[in-house]
Amino acid sequence: MNELAERLARRYDAEGWHEQRKDLASISIPALRVRDVLAWLRDEEGYKHLSFITAIDNIERGVFTLTYTVRNHDTKHSLMVHADIIRENPVVDSVHLLWEQAWTYQRELKEWFGIDCPGSPRKDEEFVLEGWDQLPMMRRDFDSLAYSNATYAERPGRVTHDPAAYMKAQLYPEADQ
Amino acid sequence: MIADIFVRIGYAAISLFILTNYGLLLIGSMARISAKVQGRVGQPVWQPYIDIIKSIAKRNSIGHGVMFYLGPVFRLAGGIGTYMFIPAVFGSVLFRNFSDSGDLLLVMYFIFFGQLGMALGASEGGHPYSALGVSRGLAQMTAFEVPFALSVIAVVIQYGTLDITAIVAAQQGGFLNWTLFTNPLAVLAAMIAFLGMSGHNPFSVVLAPQEIPIGPPTEYHSNLLGMLQTNRAVFNGAKLVLYMNLFFGGATNIVIMVIKTFLIYFINIFVGQAFPRFRTDQSIRFFLGVPTVVGIISVIIAVL
Amino acid sequence: MSSKKIEMAPLANEGLPLEERALFCDVPPREYEPARGVIEDFYNWARSQSLWILGFGTGCGAIELRPLMTSRFDMYRFGIQPRATPRQSSVFVIGGYASVKTLKRIVRSYEQMMGPKFVVALGSCTINGGMYWDSYNTIKRIDQYIPVDTYITGCMPRPEALLAGFQELKKIIRAGRAEGQNLYARNFEWYKENQKKVIKDWNMPDYNW
Numbered sequence: 001m002n003e004l005a006e007r008l009a010r011r012y013d014a015e016g017w018h019e020q021r022k023d024l025a026s027i028s029i030p031a032l033r034v035r036d037v038l039a040w041l042r043d044e045e046g047y048k049h050l051s052f053i054t055a056i057d058n059i060e061r062g063v064f065t066l067t068y069t070v071r072n073h074d075t076k077h078s079l080m081v082h083a084d085i086i087r088e089n090p091v092v093d094s095v096h097l098l099w100e101q102a103w104t105y106q107r108e109l110k111e112w113f114g115i116d117c118p119g120s121p122r123k124d125e126e127f128v129l130e131g132w133d134q135l136p137m138m139r140r141d142f143d144s145l146a147y148s149n150a151t152y153a154e155r156p157g158r159v160t161h162d163p164a165a166y167m168k169a170q171l172y173p174e175a176d177q
Numbered sequence: 178m179i180a181d182i183f184v185r186i187g188y189a190a191i192s193l194f195i196l197t198n199y200g201l202l203l204i205g206s207m208a209r210i211s212a213k214v215q216g217r218v219g220q221p222v223w224q225p226y227i228d229i230i231k232s233i234a235k236r237n238s239i240g241h242g243v244m245f246y247l248g249p250v251f252r253l254a255g256g257i258g259t260y261m262f263i264p265a266v267f268g269s270v271l272f273r274n275f276s277d278s279g280d281l282l283l284v285m286y287f288i289f290f291g292q293l294g295m296a297l298g299a300s301e302g303g304h305p306y307s308a309l310g311v312s313r314g315l316a317q318m319t320a321f322e323v324p325f326a327l328s329v330i331a332v333v334i335q336y337g338t339l340d341i342t343a344i345v346a347a348q349q350g351g352f353l354n355w356t357l358f359t360n361p362l363a364v365l366a367a368m369i370a371f372l373g374m375s376g377h378n379p380f381s382v383v384l385a386p387q388e389i390p391i392g393p394p395t396e397y398h399s400n401l402l403g404m405l406q407t408n409r410a411v412f413n414g415a416k417l418v419l420y421m422n423l424f425f426g427g428a429t430n431i432v433i434m435v436i437k438t439f440l441i442y443f444i445n446i447f448v449g450q451a452f453p454r455f456r457t458d459q460s461i462r463f464f465l466g467v468p469t470v471v472g473i474i475s476v477i478i479a480v481l
Numbered sequence: 482m483s484s485k486k487i488e489m490a491p492l493a494n495e496g497l498p499l500e501e502r503a504l505f506c507d508v509p510p511r512e513y514e515p516a517r518g519v520i521e522d523f524y525n526w527a528r529s530q531s532l533w534i535l536g537f538g539t540g541c542g543a544i545e546l547r548p549l550m551t552s553r554f555d556m557y558r559f560g561i562q563p564r565a566t567p568r569q570s571s572v573f574v575i576g577g578y579a580s581v582k583t584l585k586r587i588v589r590s591y592e593q594m595m596g597p598k599f600v601v602a603l604g605s606c607t608i609n610g611g612m613y614w615d616s617y618n619t620i621k622r623i624d625q626y627i628p629v630d631t632y633i634t635g636c637m638p639r640p641e642a643l644l645a646g647f648q649e650l651k652k653i654i655r656a657g658r659a660e661g662q663n664l665y666a667r668n669f670e671w672y673k674e675n676q677k678k679v680i681k682d683w684n685m686p687d688y689n690w
Binding site: 208212215216217218219220221224227228230231234235236237238239304306391394395396397398399402 | 513524527528530531555557558560562568571596597662690
């Protein structure tokens with residue numbers, strides 16, 4: 001498989017080959033070459049199946065890390081292709097022409113992270129949420145707790161225990177003395 | 178003359194009342210027997226009564242126009258009409274209903290009248306599942322009508338009359354005179370049609386409560402649902418009595434009627450607990466296959 | 482059955498497109514007075530003995546409703562059975578967490594049920610949010626949006642707990658205290674305000690008949 005890493009590095013400046021398992025590896029590529037890399041993987045290397053697309057909010061580095069997982073069913077090997085795009089302007093090429101089902105994932109990216117894939121069908125329609133008017137909720141700068149407290153009425157009297165300490169006090173009260 | 182008619186109406190009302198209660202208890206006890214087969218305790222025998230009271234006790238209801246209200250009325254009229262022209266107990270004044278005013282063809286018409294009225298009413302409800310249920314029901318009905326009609330034709334040819342009382346009279350004097358033994362093929366075809374008619378398991382896709390579309394009564398509620406539930410009891414009872422009269426020698430007193438109809442209905446449970454549900458297209462193919470052929474053969478035998 | 486007429490302004494149905502507004506009802510729900518004395522007691526007994534559950538599993542807790550049908554738990558012996566349509570069912574079991582998107586459907590289904598109607602809220606999530614206490618799209622108290630008769634705690638409650646909850650509901654109905662429908666009609670504006678606060682894209686009639 002390292003031959004593949006070398007070829008990817010030579011052709012597309014890929015770096016950081018990481019062997020997760022025998023049948024799963026990951027590699028990082030520049031975001032501008034996403035479509036080229038995936039097309040090449042699909043047509044030349046036999047990674048014919050797009051398993052899924054997702055994104056990771058690396059807020060510390062100021063980037064979204066896109067993850068395209070493709071699979072080669074002949075060699076039974078999956079490859080995760082990472083690509084960083086800057087958070088301020090999250091735009092990436094659409095891959096729906098390579099795999100038609102990609103538009104669903106890209107619609108999801110649009111709603112959950114605000115990542116735009118120009119040209120992807122129905123990308124601006126609602127995906128899971130209805131009437132969402134806040135920051136895309138999977139971004140880490142969206143404060144879920146604050147939003148929940150401000151929006152949803154709470155029943156008074158809710159307390160939280162540390163499970164270990166609480167069960168210890170319940171079951172072994174003598175241990176504290 | 179007038180007094181005579183009123184007495185008969187009074188008798189018919191009593192007979193209908195008894196049949197309704199019997200039908201409700203029959204539904205309840207069959208549900209309980211099914212539960213036992215499945216290893217459950219099951220609902221109380223009187224659960225159908227409670228359900229009807231509950232439906233009537235609902236505080237509000239909505240309508241979808243005149244036809245919507247008329248749907249259950251037609252259905253109930255179909256059930257009562259079917260029963261009214263069948264002699265429930267042979268030779269009994271109380272249970273003879275209006276059997277001498279109509280014949281077998283009228284009864285057969287009434288059996289299908291309710292379903293057609295229901296189709297009009299349920300479609301008025303506007304719910305897509307109602308229309309779906311009605312189309313399934315009508316398709317299945319059209320299919321099981323074929324073997325049923327063929328076996329009725331065979332019986333009519335055999336006895337040379339359309340009068341149900343005369344057919345029962347011809348079967349008196351020992352169980353070997355029953356149609357069951359004199360024309361077994363017609364009975365076979367009719368009994369298979371009966372499975373479809375009562376909507377138990379192999380053919381329950383029309384009204385299966387656990388299916389997403391509950392069938393024609395999807396939009397019906399409150400009093401209207403109460404009417405439909407009552408009709409279910411009346412209609413079941415009427416069909417059982419009709420089958421008993423045509424094929425199983427009728428009944429000379431009410432105890433024999435109860436025993437015979439209970440056993441006829443029990444065939445449903447027997448088959449229903451053993452076989453899974455057919456899809457509509459499967460059940461149509463089934464009815465138009467072997468049962469129809471058996472029906473045709475029975476007619477041919479009766480003619481010869 | 483007599484009924485009290487309450488003067489209320491017709492509903493605007495502003496969430497609907499103009500051409501559709503006339504298709505839906507604009508009359509708010511009204512309160513229904515119970516029948517008198519023994520009759521109402523008898524009716525309440527029948528209602529409690531014939532609980533038809535709306536077959537709408539709103540959350541993960543709905544998985545606990547399925548075992549009730551099986552031979553082991555057998556809810557039919559208590560007169561409980563599932564029903565596929567809101568028109569005929571009398572009990573709405575809120576199965577655990579309700580996201581905003583589901584709440585919309587819950588409100589719609591609840592309003593379509595014929596009264597008297599009862600609500601059993603199942604699981605911790607319906608009571609105080611449970612494990613979804615900080616979620617961005619899960620409501621924390623179902624009783625802010627529809628009236629609730631019984632709560633069943635647990636995450637998840639076992640089917641036995643559900644049966645116990647239904648027995649409790651029966652007692653409440655027998656005692657004539659299960660008047661959720663009237664409560665909803667009386668506080669209709671408050672409920673609507675709460676509902677519209679969380680359901681941002683209100684694209685359905687204000688009251689669904």
